[in-house]
Amino acid sequence: MKMTAKPIENLINQLNKLPGIGSKTAQRLAYYIIDMQQDEVEKLSNSILDAKLQVKECSICSNFTDEDPCKICSSSKRDNSTICVVEYPKDVEAMERTRCFNGLYHVLHGVISPQKGIGPANLKIRELLRRLEDDSVEEIIIATNPTVEGDTTALYISKLTIPLGVKTTRIAYGIPVGGDLEYYDEVTISTALNNRRELK
Amino acid sequence: MKMTAKPIENLINQLNKLPGIGSKTAQRLAYYIIDMQQDEVEKLSNSILDAKLQVKECSICSNFTDEDPCKICSSSKRDNSTICVVEYPKDVEAMERTRCFNGLYHVLHGVISPQKGIGPANLKIRELLRRLEDDSVEEIIIATNPTVEGDTTALYISKLTIPLGVKTTRIAYGIPVGGDLEYYDEVTISTALNNRRELK
Numbered sequence: 564m565k566m567t568a569k570p571i572e573n574l575i576n577q578l579n580k581l582p583g584i585g586s587k588t589a590q591r592l593a594y595y596i597i598d599m600q601q602d603e604v605e606k607l608s609n610s611i612l613d614a615k616l617q618v619k620e621c622s623i624c625s626n627f628t629d630e631d632p633c634k635i636c637s638s639s640k641r642d643n644s645t646i647c648v649v650e651y652p653k654d655v656e657a658m659e660r661t662r663c664f665n666g667l668y669h670v671l672h673g674v675i676s677p678q679k680g681i682g683p684a685n686l687k688i689r690e691l692l693r694r695l696e697d698d699s700v701e702e703i704i705i706a707t708n709p710t711v712e713g714d715t716t717a718l719y720i721s722k723l724t725i726p727l728g729v730k731t732t733r734i735a736y737g738i739p740v741g742g743d744l745e746y747y748d749e750v751t752i753s754t755a756l757n758n759r760r761e762l763k
Numbered sequence: 764m765k766m767t768a769k770p771i772e773n774l775i776n777q778l779n780k781l782p783g784i785g786s787k788t789a790q791r792l793a794y795y796i797i798d799m800q801q802d803e804v805e806k807l808s809n810s811i812l813d814a815k816l817q818v819k820e821c822s823i824c825s826n827f828t829d830e831d832p833c834k835i836c837s838s839s840k841r842d843n844s845t846i847c848v849v850e851y852p853k854d855v856e857a858m859e860r861t862r863c864f865n866g867l868y869h870v871l872h873g874v875i876s877p878q879k880g881i882g883p884a885n886l887k888i889r890e891l892l893r894r895l896e897d898d899s900v901e902e903i904i905i906a907t908n909p910t911v912e913g914d915t916t917a918l919y920i921s922k923l924t925i926p927l928g929v930k931t932t933r934i935a936y937g938i939p940v941g942g943d944l945e946y947y948d949e950v951t952i953s954t955a956l957n958n959r960r961e962l963k
Contacts, residue, residue, distance in 0.1 A: 628768045
């Protein structure tokens, strides 16, 4: 006979479904939540539901947003001649943190993966091509990850965008800044070798 | 200007307040939650609120419960001559997992800690003594952690229970089963030495 109170067990089970939350962590979090102030628990519970209910995809770039078009697409300060193509909304966050890119984004919501049954039609590629119809876009920067799927997707998109006369680039892949050769695999190092630049 | 949608940012902030959830993990969880099925999100959100609202302390043992008295205190199958005293409700879980203890529990909800301003009056010690008033309890097993606070609390309780004629014991501390001497600190090893038993 299980002696844990039902609502605690239920909370542990729900938390345990989240990625990276094992049963030990779920238990620790559950007891922490029960010890929290009630208004803080309400805030947490509401923020989860609100994020799900209020967040939609931007009709232009498909990034997550609570207003349509999203803040980036509707900003007058962004350079709308460049579109950076990423796999997921979290990649937009990562790019924005650099403060180095001032163009627009396009979120594919995945990569081509025959194994998972994901083809080009399941991604926001049609929506990307539609954005190229007016001539304001001069460059597409493809920032999908350097994986087989990410590379395939980059190649697939470039085959469609280059014939339209849009400059299509891919961000550089190599040894991360601060990284140490010793710790990186052969593929990363050979990529870094192949992408070497002449010092002048 | 922050470009993340407000409800996402809010969810990340709320998750970030939980112990062991850093900003990276909070972000990963937030995007995962937004991608979950809506009914699953509702279950998660409700389980958090329900755990807070429905879980109370048992009026006998102070363990978390949704019915009063709790399942353990009201069970006819438990041996009510033995009470195991623990710091927190999660310690009851840990003891129950062993399936080795069939007595009752008493949850102190903390340990004596002058630094944190926690004295005996802030713990459920008075409630423990009240349980000893009828003569059914024969043994108190103190299972507070082997820390300065845990030891102090054990000593404090034993000074009150021994004069009442109740056998008072403390669980053994030493090298964990499967552990390796090499990995344990001097205090653990010297405790294990002092608590040595004669092999016969």
